[in-house]
Amino acid sequence: MADDPRRLTLEQMRAFLAVVEDGGFHHAGTRLHRSQAAITHRLQALEEVLQCQLVIRRQGRVTRLTEAGQRFLHHARDVLDRVDAAMDSVRRDEFKGKLRVGVPDDFAIEHLIQAVRRCVASNMRLQLDVVSDLSARLSRMMEENALDLAFIKRLCRSRGPGRGGVRIVVEPLLWVADREVALADFDEVPLVVFSEGCVYREAAATALARIRKPWRASYSSTSYETVRRAVSAGLGVGILPRSALAPGHCILDAQRGFPPLPEMELTAVVAPHGQHRLASQVAAYIARTCATPWKETLGEARGRAA
Known part of the structure; x- marks a missing residue:
């Protein structure tokens, strides 16, 4: 027709x-x-x-x-x-039950939070008790059976127990600053980083160690937004996923001497105990709901970097 x-x-x-x-x-x-x-x-x-x-x-x-x-x-x-x-x-049965859910405090989670809100709003008999923390701490809480479902950021190259899960988004990690600088400009690279345990920090330290380039934490925080603002203020070189780029951020690539960084992923990890079936269903729902708006955010970030 x-x-x-x-x-x-x-x-x-x-x-x-x-x-x-x-x-x-x-x-x-x-x-x-x-x-x-x-x-x-x-x-x-x-x-x-x-x-x-x-x-x-x-x-x-x-x-x-x-x-x-x-x-x-x-x-x-x-x-x-x-x-x-x-x-x-x-088309599907309503989700019923109670889940303990962890979301990362060191990641742009606007789309994730909106997906959680929509999931709860469309399933009146579903209760989600949400805690926000660093991804490393969320992983430990999963190991301690303190969570049923966790959304965790990690490096795509990493391997280990509990590697499985529902992948939500994959993004490149980028070196960024408030202006164009070269790695050779620094005897010791001033890094704006998240606290110990953050995979961005781990990726940067590993990349710089590989080329034997010293670095120091010129600014450290557990807050995603604070780290972005510190980079924008010129307090050092940051390591951020593409979706986190702010207006005015400059990408520092190999032409400026910066080593390659791995990609990162945000993954929904379901605990093997307790409410495994319900947690798996909710994880798939939230991942599906997040996919489209995250593509939009990545597209906008590419446009700013162009």
Whole structure:
């Protein structure tokens, strides 16, 4: 059935989001199991309904959003998220029970918290008791059976007991500062870092040790936002995931002498004891709810770094 040119449809919005997130019509078609021509038609129909251009196209790829496209993107995501949540609430059994949940205090968790809120709001008989702490401490709490479910950040190259889980997001770690500097500018690199036990700090120390470059903690904190502000204030070189980049942050790459850093991941880890089945279901729900807005945040961060 052809799209009615007089009305906006969910299919048009899904095509728009897929094109934006996947960067082109071919990949969007693969994602939605539709032909490239069908995706192109739906996006054109959406632009006709809205009477404005949403994306800038070049050889079958989307190079950027227009101002109208940027404004519409956030609303389209919200509408589709709500529709998906409504459909999910009637397609599956309601979650019931009580879980002890840990979320990281050293990570940008806005999307995670919103997903937790939505999970509780759509499951009236689910109780989540949430504690926020450093990922290293959350891992210890899992080992001590003090949590049923924990969202933990860790390095992708790391291995060890309890490695499994539901992966939510993978991001590159980056050296950042408030201005362009070279590694050779420092006899001892001043690092803005999280407290001991943070994987960002571990990654930086390992990378600098590999090239025998001394460093010191010029600023240390357990607060994600405080670390970002300290980097912005010029108090030292920071180690942050791409989504944490703030306006004015400069990426320090190999051309400036900085060694490569591993990727990090945020993973939902479920305890093997107690409410294992319920915790696994909630972890999958939250991971699925977080996926789309996190892609948006990463895309915006890439744009700031470009």
